[in-house]
Amino acid sequence: MLPQQPGVPREPGVPEDPHTLPALQASQAPGARKTLRALLELSPAPPAEATQPLLAAAIKSAKAVLALAERKSDTILLRAGAGDHGMLLVLKVYDEAHPGQGGSVGRAGREADALLRLAQAGVCVPGLIASGERALLRRYVEGPIVRDLHWDVALARQLAEWVFRCHAALAVDMVDTAETAGADAHGLGRSWLVGDMNLGNFVLDVASGRLCGIDLGDTRVGDPMDDVGEGCMRIIGRRPGFTADRWECAVAFASCYGRLAGSVEYVLSEVPMRASASFRQMAVWRSDPFMAEVADAFPFLWDEALLSWARAKQQEPSGR
Numbered sequence: 001m002l003p004q005q006p007g008v009p010r011e012p013g014v015p016e017d018p019h020t021l022p023a024l025q026a027s028q029a030p031g032a033r034k035t036l037r038a039l040l041e042l043s044p045a046p047p048a049e050a051t052q053p054l055l056a057a058a059i060k061s062a063k064a065v066l067a068l069a070e071r072k073s074d075t076i077l078l079r080a081g082a083g084d085h086g087m088l089l090v091l092k093v094y095d096e097a098h099p100g101q102g103g104s105v106g107r108a109g110r111e112a113d114a115l116l117r118l119a120q121a122g123v124c125v126p127g128l129i130a131s132g133e134r135a136l137l138r139r140y141v142e143g144p145i146v147r148d149l150h151w152d153v154a155l156a157r158q159l160a161e162w163v164f165r166c167h168a169a170l171a172v173d174m175v176d177t178a179e180t181a182g183a184d185a186h187g188l189g190r191s192w193l194v195g196d197m198n199l200g201n202f203v204l205d206v207a208s209g210r211l212c213g214i215d216l217g218d219t220r221v222g223d224p225m226d227d228v229g230e231g232c233m234r235i236i237g238r239r240p241g242f243t244a245d246r247w248e249c250a251v252a253f254a255s256c257y258g259r260l261a262g263s264v265e266y267v268l269s270e271v272p273m274r275a276s277a278s279f280r281q282m283a284v285w286r287s288d289p290f291m292a293e294v295a296d297a298f299p300f301l302w303d304e305a306l307l308s309w310a311r312a313k314q315q316e317p318s319g320r
Contacts, residue, residue: 229274
């Protein structure tokens with residue numbers, strides 16, 4: 001349950017999320033009021049006839065409820081409308097104080113474009129309401145955070161399917177170079193990537209029962225295998241990490257992605273290099289020498305995980 005601050009009542013009906021920052025009251029948080037002013041800079045997303053009334057309602061009555069993030073952007077949960085049954089919306093504001101990966105310039109526009117393209121392709125993402133040069137407004141998606149769920153093979157495959165559909169929807173034209181020839185030969189091409197496969201960026205939408213990607217603020221063009229490798233790193237390393245079950249889930253994630261891409265062997269062979277790079281990056285971010293040691297050992301550990309996976313497959317009843 002969210003910690004209760006003395007003298008600050010909890011908003012009725014707001015989802016209880018142990019990972020959010022303390023509750024905000026707009027009248028007591030000048031920073032929140034400043035962030036809310038970004039609503040005035042936004043233009044409605046297409047179709048405007050559907051999103052313009054939602055943006056107008058947010059400008060007129062939005063109240064800050066929770067601060068959801070503050071590292072890469074000011075991200076605030078808003079309630080727009082009268083009473084406790086108003087719409088829950090999410091406002092993200094990028095600026096020079098939150099450079100994130102690749103700087104803040106253009107991030108709101110890239111994320112807004114990705115949300116629109118993914119929604120048009122039928123990929124489960126939050127509905128975009130409005131966007132501007134440095135901010136965007138989207139619908140709130142209610143559901144448990146994927147990183148905190150009990151991980152099993154079915155969940156790993158569900159994540160792989162979402163990531164593959166994301167890459168397919170955001171594919172870009174390949175430049176014929178030696179660097180991209182390997183990926184092109186296996187039908188993977190290049191794509192706008194998720195860019196941050198943190199499992200906290202995915203929820204299970206209670207309304208649809210589908211896995212939903214809620215944060216595309218680090219989107220960039222690259223090799224889809226970078227997302228796959230980081231996804232494996234995140235699955236294995238999330239506490240309780242490095243268990244046999246987590247290794248099984250990582251192999252299931254990568255093999256499912258490979259099956260959808262038509263290249264299981266290639267994807268599985270690329271994971272060691274990509275996941276090791278992700279572990280090394282994490283070691284730098286966290287100043288964690290253990291992560292660096294895992295990066296060095298990962299190729300051997302991955303081979304062992306593949307052997308265990310293959311043995312388990314051989315023991316499955318025929319016709320299953």
